[in-house]
Amino acid sequence: MGAPGDKARSFGPSIRRIVRLLSGYRVLMPTILLSLTCSVILLAIAPRVLGHATDLVFNGVIGKVLPAGQTKAEAVAGLRERGQDTFADMVSSMDVTPGQGIDFGAVGRILLIVLGLYLVSMTMAWLASYLLNIVVVATIRRLRADVEAKIHRLPLRYYDSQPRGDLLSRVTNDLDNLSQSMQQTISQLLNSVLTVIALLVMMIIISPLLALIAIVTVPLAIGATTIIAKKSKPHFIAQWGSTGKLNAQVEEAFTGHELVKAFGRQHEVEQVFDERNQKLYESSWRAQFISGITMPVIMFLGNLNYVAVAVVGGLRVASGALSLGEVQAFIQYSRQFSQPLTQIGSMVNLLQSGVASAERIFDILDATEETPDPDKPASPLEDHGRIEFDDVSFRYLADKPLIEDLSLVARPGQMVAIVGPTGAGKTTLVNLIMRFYDVDTGTISVDGLDSRLMTRADLRERTGMVLQDSWLFGGTIYDNIAYGDPTAEREEVIEAATLSHVDAFVRHLPDGYDTVLDDEGGGVSAGERQLITIARAFLAKPTILILDEATSSVDTRTELLIQKAMARLRTDRTSFVIAHRLSTIRDADIIIVMEDGHIVEQGSHEQLLATHGAYYRLYNSQFAGAIESE
Template identity: 80%
Template sequence: MMGAPAEKARSFGPSVKRLLRLLLSHPLSVGTVVGSTVASVILMAVAPRVLGHATDLVFNGVIGSMLPAGLTKDQAIAGMRASGDNTFADMVSSMDVTPGVGVDFSAVGQVLLIVALLYICSSFLGWLAGYLLNVVVVRTIRGLRAEVEEKVHRLPLRYYDASARGDLLSRVTNDLDNLSQSLQQTVAQFLNSVLMVIALLVMMIWISPLLALIAILTVPLAFVATAQIAKRSKPHFMAQWASTGALNAQVEEAFTGHELVKAFGRQGELEETFDERNDKLYESSWRAQFISGIIMPTIMFLGNLNYVAVAVVGGLRVASGSLSLGEVQAFIQYSRQFTQPLTQIGSMFNLMQSGVASAERIFDVLDAEEETPDPADPETPADDHGLIAFENVSFRYHPDKPLIEDLSLVAQPGHMVAIVGPTGAGKTTLVNLIMRFYDVDQGTIRVDGVDSRRMTRDDLRERTGMVLQDSWLFGGTIYDNIAYGDPTASRAEVMEAAQLSHVDHFVRTLPDGYDTVLDEEGGGVSAGERQLITIARAFLAKPTILILDEATSSVDTRTELLIQQAMANLRTDRTSFVIAHRLSTVRDADVIVVMEDGHIVEQGTHDELLAAGGAYCRLYNSQFAGPAEIDEDESVQAT
């Protein structure tokens, strides 16, 4: 899923329509934006026509001062024709001149004042529209970011298992930021440009349909050129953001596992991988920007051709008296303004393509299949003892790869159930099914007699405490990290949980005690101490069902024994599932379940399974017998 956009560009239109629907969720603000923009464009379009009237006043005054005073206009024109100057006579015949009268500067001043007011009002309305539209965009992105955040919590664990964390982070951060920037820089300008093209086209047709036809001839060429170039740049923009996600994923992995990288001397290999992905990002970014960058020069070239044609034909029309000089001046200004919004639209296409590419990656997350919803009429167990029953459970991560098949198991309240077996046997999957991180394909898991799928996930997980092999701490104090297990707990309850899990004895040796601030990596405490904090968090939750997935693997032997003693106190009327590879930690378990290839091959107490001489016995001997007594098969099983 994550790499697909780099190979195939999806439809531009549906993504744009979806973005527009998001923007239109603020109808009042959008309506004000459109109204202000329309008014601003109309005033901007009218101003050159009014300014052309000032040019006519000046030109008429100059020509009038050149004619003999005391004559009428018709007499002056007749004199020109009598002298053979028919071209000049045709031009004067279409002008409003009075022989011997110069420029009326008062009238010119009034016209210029009107033009200034038109431009001032247009600019204010344009600023208002831009301001309100930015507010709409910011609110839309805020809502989209909140929607993505909510969606992330509704996605099943299967989605995260199949996704690179760095790429997902890139989608919900980089792509959202890029979309926000693209919308802010393009929507207002695009709306203004489209309306400006329409208004200027109307004004040009009003002045001269012939010149308008000449000017319009370049528009289809511009759109065809833009569409063809954009079509070729879209896949590269998709590849650019897909490569950005892949690069972020690689960097995140390198930063997270930097100690391991250095321990195995893999810096050079990581640098090669980084360089390869960085070069791929560079290549796709360069191609996207280069191809999309051709749009603006192409439109400018067509605009210049249009300008030359309008200037030549317009000059001939003035000479023939068909148009006034002010009208031609206004038309030339319109023609230049007409190509400007087209140029702006072309120049925005690279930003628009980049923004839409990011939007599609965000929509991928929003459209991802969510975990099955909780039942409309959920059930709650009448008792809260922790009786867990697996009834003919089957589950597969992939349809063609069986993992757990027809598994049945009963965990009695207050019992410690140890799950052992080789890697890949399905041990962790079993507890994931209990927590409903995944739902079973067939069969039923009952909690105190109720099908777990008939319970809400919150109800099920409130009864369950889980400690994983990889300890997770968030940035905050040690106290806050423990209290995360039950935010309503009192300080005394937090301290009790810390003492039961043997956190208290090392916390008191720290200068700030429970107020010691930890970062996300748990800096300042050891790996074992981090694990103890997570165990204290689980103790504080007082769960009915306790799941420990290799939870003591980072703890020394003495502390492990102390934790086991503390767990014994918690197991009263509670069910504990312990996944362990170190079999010394599960000797006292009430039931030891041995799994191989998704099946339970043995179950019983430690002594019973050793006496049976089966799979558990082989695993146990592989860990505690001397190296010379371990044969090849047992060695493989032990791993």
């Protein structure tokens, strides 16, 4: 899913899915279709009516040159006697009165009727466009809400496998592109298709022969459009896939710009950017170039059609089979007939880009969600924080075991420290407690109840987490602390800040608790950001506390403050502490040593040191390794 351009997609099912989204507006959509149909019908009738005005003018011109006082039959007979048979055939088919000129009154009335038809048609088209814009904007709003809701239902496994920049591109760029494509194409496509049908009916009514000539270009235009669409579709998919990859690379480079500069990797970052930017350029150029061929091809076919209709139509007028007004109306129809075909070709290729974006959005909506909460959830009768792992097994990949047959009991109020080498499964253990992942076999019980029988919200309301990466959002320090309990009073927020040593440094800031932080926590140090997250956990008053490397990136003084804050936070709570600095967990009630997903040792600090086992080796590697190496 990170590279959607690598696999073929189906245009038809995606279009049908978009149509189903629009069809939810069961009142507006029929109104839109009715308005467009009325607009097109009136627009199709107007040239036919205007042709009558042309006939009146032409009949008046011809009648003026014929001798007055004669009947039409006498005038035709006179023309034949003088050998003007072609002219006589034309006059015989016309409604003329010899010696009578143009009836400007009748012409004026017809022109007013045509003007009225065009005004009403324009009004109906505007109404359809206005209503369709409402439908499209509402559809995109609903789709954006669906994507947002879906994101919250997706498991952590999904995000672990997705580049963040590409995911952001899907929910921003692709949604915007789909919105623009729908607004630009749907109205034009509906109008063009209805126009083609209406004009075709009018042309057949006037002259089946000329209609047949005009229709010859239709399969050619459809064939050209289909071929070009198939050629351009993969490039549009590649274009938006490349956009997602480029966004992912830019987001990574901006997030880690300090690290990039520190290691002097600007050149490598620029090289990767240039490569992905070049791929985006190439796919975009090919998509636009190929799709851009459509309109010139259809315009060329339309011009050929115009020439054929004009030549044959002129011969039919000369023979008296058609009137000049009918041929004029037919030529106008034929020109209008090629225009919607050109628009259809152009819109179909523009729609390719929108459909490519829609498919990337549908990928999110179709992604496998986390297992739903039980229909009749249970809740522990007591809230003490007793956690029990019973023969738990879990693996991220089916062929790579991680945690196997793990059993563990954390009693209320105990501090359980989890140590071990990288990749041993420490963070996975707390992810299982939070149900970010579900166990493959075995059970994790909370106060005697299988956590899978609880709702995730109920489980996580009992749990507080302080992670190694201190996440803060754009807002004030007060808002970031109050995130732990939005219903808390201001006094409670300040009390939590005081207990976690946040109040001490906040008092020295010019705006105090109203100091605004950006989403990177700018304006405060790394240790202060961590203290704010601990204050947030204080305010939440969890029964179960999880501390994942909460002091790994701070100085010694700040670490002492954080340890004091966490010690207060752990009081009367069951806590799980993941730590690499073993000095921070000497006072733990139970220290669990994990290796390759198994608990290899557990006990107190003194007990584990006395066994001279895995914990003893880890401890010595931190505190005795430097001395021994000297």
